[in-house]
Amino acid sequence: MKLVFVCSPYRGDEKENTANARKYCRLVAGCGYIPIAPHLLFPQFLDDSDEIQRLKGIHMGLELLKLCSQMWVFANEVTEGMELEIQKAKELEIPIQFMDKNMEGIGYDTIDIDKRIGSKLKSIIKDLNKNGR
Numbered sequence: 001m002k003l004v005f006v007c008s009p010y011r012g013d014e015k016e017n018t019a020n021a022r023k024y025c026r027l028v029a030g031c032g033y034i035p036i037a038p039h040l041l042f043p044q045f046l047d048d049s050d051e052i053q054r055l056k057g058i059h060m061g062l063e064l065l066k067l068c069s070q071m072w073v074f075a076n077e078v079t080e081g082m083e084l085e086i087q088k089a090k091e092l093e094i095p096i097q098f099m100d101k102n103m104e105g106i107g108y109d110t111i112d113i114d115k116r117i118g119s120k121l122k123s124i125i126k127d128l129n130k131n132g133r
Contacts, residue, residue, distance in 0.1 A: 003036050004028045005068040005094070007085050008075055008101075010039035010048065018043075020101060024074045027103055036064050039081075062088050071096045074103060077118030086124055098125055 006024050009017045018040065025035035038061030046053040058081055065071070071089040073096060075082065089096055098106040100116045107114070108129045111122055 001032065001034050002069040003067055004033040005065050005071040005085070005089070006035050006037040007071055007073040007082050007089075008037075008039070009079050009082065010043070011079050011081070014043075014048075020074070024072070024103065028072060033070070036068055038064055058084065061085065065089060065094070066092060068094060070094060073098045074101060075121060076101050076116055078121050078124060083120070083124065086128075090128060096128060 006021060006028060008021050008024055010021070011017075021037050021040050025037050025040070028035035038057065042057035042060060046057045048054050048057065062085065065085060065088055071086070071094050073082070073086065078086065086096065098121075100106060104116075106117060106125065108125065111117075111125055111129075114122070117125075
């Protein structure tokens, strides 16, 4: 089975974001892949409010990303950590799929008028699309 990196928010409303990440992992698993969601695992033993531990978790997540065949992004806007993960996936030439937080696909052809997503995420998607990703 192929590994899919699940990229979604953790910071902010951690309780809601964790519940959402679990739903996203269920979707990925239901599609026949193995979900890799570092933000569900690492906060079990690392303190995300401690900057050193947070950076360690992000670094470990980026190492796991190297093993994945795809990245699925679930968000209406990206966090700083997500932006770093997406950039790394781009560098590694890992295919990326974008969905909103309700798991509905985001289309490249309607990105300019898609009111579900924020400007930072739109910019990332446009940049990836112009580079043929």
